[in-house]
Structures are given as C-alpha cells and as structure tokens.
Amino acid sequence: MVQTEDGSTPIASGSRCNNSVIDDVYKDTGSLFEEPSAMTTGTYVDEKERFRTLATLQLPRLYAISRRLVGDDAEDAVQDCLLRAFRKFSQLEDESAGPAWIASILINVCRDRGRYKARHPEEVSLDDVEEFSLYRTIADEDPFPYSDSLHLDFLHQFTREDVHHVLLSLPEIYRVPLVLVHMDGFATKEVARIIEAPLGTVLARLHRGRKLFERKMWDYAGESGMLKEVVS
C-alpha cells in the first residue's frame, strides 16, 4: 500500500474515478479484478453479489456519515470506502455485522482524508471553551428580547446546512466522536474500537467536542447574522 509522508493513504482529490486508489487496489489485490477461474466462478459471483447487496443498502447511511465528516468530499470518500471494503469482504466472517463493519471502514477513510488534507492541524485553545456555556451565553446576551423560549428560538435558527457548516469547523479529533455518537448512534466503546483509541480518550474528546460545538454555534450565529442583535 502506498502511503504519504504522514502515513495516511493517498487519495485522488476531486476525482469521481479516484484512479490512484483504483490503481493501488489493483496492485494489491489484482486477483479480485482478474477473471476468476472456472473452479471459483460461483463463489466469486456470489461474494460479489452479497457485497453489492450490503453496500447498496448502506449507501444512504455511508453518504450521511461521510457528509458530516468530510463535507464536499463525501462521495469520493464513499467510493474509497467501497473499494477498501470490497477488497476485504472475504475476511468478514459474520455478515450480520456488515453494516457496522463497512461504516468503520468509511470512518477510517474519512480520518485518513482529514490527515491527508490537514498537514498542519488547526490549533485550538480549549481553555476558554471549557468554561463556555451556550445556555448561559444565550441567557446573558438575550439575542431575542421578545422571545418566550429564548434557547429553543436560538436552536431553531439553524438549518441543516448551518449545523453541517459548524460541524465541519471542528477539528477532526473532536468532530469524529461527536458525529458518530450524537448523530449516528454509535456507542462510545464502538467509537473507541473504530478509531483505536482508549475509551477515556474518546470520552474526553466527546466532552471537548460538545463544548467546542456550543462555542462554534454561538460564533456562527453572530457571524451569519442569525442574531437580531449581534453581540460579541
């Protein structure tokens, strides 16, 4: 497998075909792409069809996760995931675990893409974020003076695209656990297994990710003119 200087898997950017990945996979697992022998034709076709069934059913979920993790690169990331998953499909012993298995491959693809793009990850000071409370900030700043449900009105200002924008502004190490746990219903233990981090690390990142998300929501609301009286 070809790797970049930082150890991540190289991805062709902006390409629907992802040719570099295809070439890479072809080199690694040429036998999967060659004409199967007469002895193995039945097994190969059956395996390919079972993979296709699994992948087709999971496409909406894979695309949704991918959108939240890598934004506009979602489609390329899903393609890369499909290639990697197809290559490893014969190793999947329990096909009832297929949905979680293919999702975990996608998440690692997205993480690789994040590392590939962000050679200089965003430095974030969490000191002030730790003390930040969106609830108290809204109450103190009172952006909608005539509202009877100030906090709910604040949340209702956000469209799906706004939430998407805020999520993508979070550093990947916080975005991944936040998205997987709170939007895709993964258990924290499952996230720890997928990203190969201790459970305590995942819980700490989740906590900071939530605080940072609150802070970024407030900043975004001010910058995008959602607040009737913009406050600093």
Add this chain to the structure above:
Amino acid sequence: MISCSQATKQLWDYVEGAVDGAQRRVIEEHLSVCRRCCGEVEFAEELRGFLAAHGDTDLPEEVKVRLTSFLDEL
C-alpha cells in the same frame, strides 16, 4: 456541595447517564438548589435531540446513481 462551574462540566455526561452513582448524587444535590443549572440540563437535552434530528442527510439521486454504477464496476 459542588459549584456551578464544577456541575456544568459534568452536565452533558449526567444527561448521557455517563456518571457513576456517587457523582450522580453530588450533581443532583447541586441541581436541587440551582435553578440555572437545571436550565443547563434541559438545554443539554434539547441540544442532544437537536443533533440527533440533524443527523439525516439525503442521498441525492445523482450521487446514488454514480455510486451504484461504481459498485457495478467493482
């Protein structure tokens, strides 16, 4: 009795049910006398639901077609 600052740091975990029994009692003792932190808890629950509700992303038809044909070519 813990302070508001100490309680606030744990409220999401409290909402998630991710604090142990002893710590849970400490937080609830604070909540029993602090109206503002009760508001924090309610808002954390709202925000949790808000995130879950914004989890769905439609798979655009043209993307579905491209990904399906990509699968066919594997």
